[in-house]
Amino acid sequence: MGAWIVALSAYAAVIGRTLYTGRRSGRREAIAAAVFLIVSLYAAASFVLGRYWPNMDDMFTFMLSEPAQQMLQWLEKR
């Protein structure tokens, strides 16, 4: 329940502020803000539903797993 309240109030505050400042800024700014808000919905859904979904860090973990493990093995070799 707490997670829902936090997520909803955070969105309400940020959308309210963005609409307020967006009136004075241009179209590009409004689009950029909307993109960030839309992208954040994925992480927000993962948070309020308490599910672990693939995240930005997983992309790097997937790409760098092999070289990182090889390097760790080399560094830990005594």
Next chain:
Amino acid sequence: MREEKISSAQLKGLLLAFTFGSSIIFIPGPAIKAAGNGAWLSILISGAAGFAILACLVPLHRRYPEMSAVQIFRILFGRVIAFCLSFLFIIVLTLMVANITLGLGSFFTTTMMLETPLYIFHFFILLAAACTVNAGVEVMARMFAMFMPLIFGTIVAVLISDLPLYEPGMLLPQFADGFRPILHGAYISYGFPYSEMFLFALLIHFVRKESKAAPGKELVKALAYNIAVFVAVVLCAVMVYGPVAGERKFMLYEMAKVIEIGGVFERVEAIAGIALITGSYMKAAIALKALEVCVTHLFRLKSGRTVLFPMALLIFFVSLTMFPNAAQAETFWSLYWPMITTLGVLCVAAAAVMSFIRFRKPN
């Protein structure tokens, strides 16, 4: 809108705030765990890498004093490659701010306020950081200049107060397991905080041209101070805790815990906690400012203030959902994070090399 400008000395303050930030508490433990008694040498090696990053950053700034890394990429590599590199910056910086927030949140929930949900801390940390960035880089530079003495004072006070506990014999043997553990420690401390310095390619253009001191010199000075203090903290931590120093997660906090002067002055770890909180907040704000600059210049926005809070909201949820457990978080930032930040460093290095080749004087 008025152009934001800071002096070279203020830039030095920002670099000091960024490199001390949370790393002074988080890094000594894992570095000692990896490198043992030779962790001081690890710090020196990773610090040398930090100087190499500055050696790429400063000539770029000299060549393009009014431009951020995004604008420089556009000139040197063209629009498409510049977009890809800047987009990589955005992802790395988003993860960086999320990591800093998570680090501070974990500190609270594992040491002081065990029952409070993590999201409460993350919310207020990011709110404070976003409001600071919203106030502008000039305000940030002036405000952080007031906080830095607090952090330095705390570090010095903790190190001096622990004097009766030091056992110099604990520093021996050196290099008992060869040189590889030292390199492992250097790898960890390189990732956090030295390689992260690449983000100054997005902030250095705020320095005003007519600033008295050269920004390069000031940055080198700041990094040298940072390395000296880090080495001192690592040596002192080993002298206090010996071989088990690596098991301590929040080193400066743990060192403050054992202070006992005359049976009256003890359990002052909360003061070290204040230094950690302040440091993490400053680091998060600086990284968020760099992210704002990156987004503003990449999408050619008139002002980054409209996107600032949506970005902070994205980071808030990313920080809460990044890792299912603490072990995975630790693996991520000790193993993968140095490689991820190296991608950012390579972008800056490539720009420096490209700029050197393009503008080389003919014989």
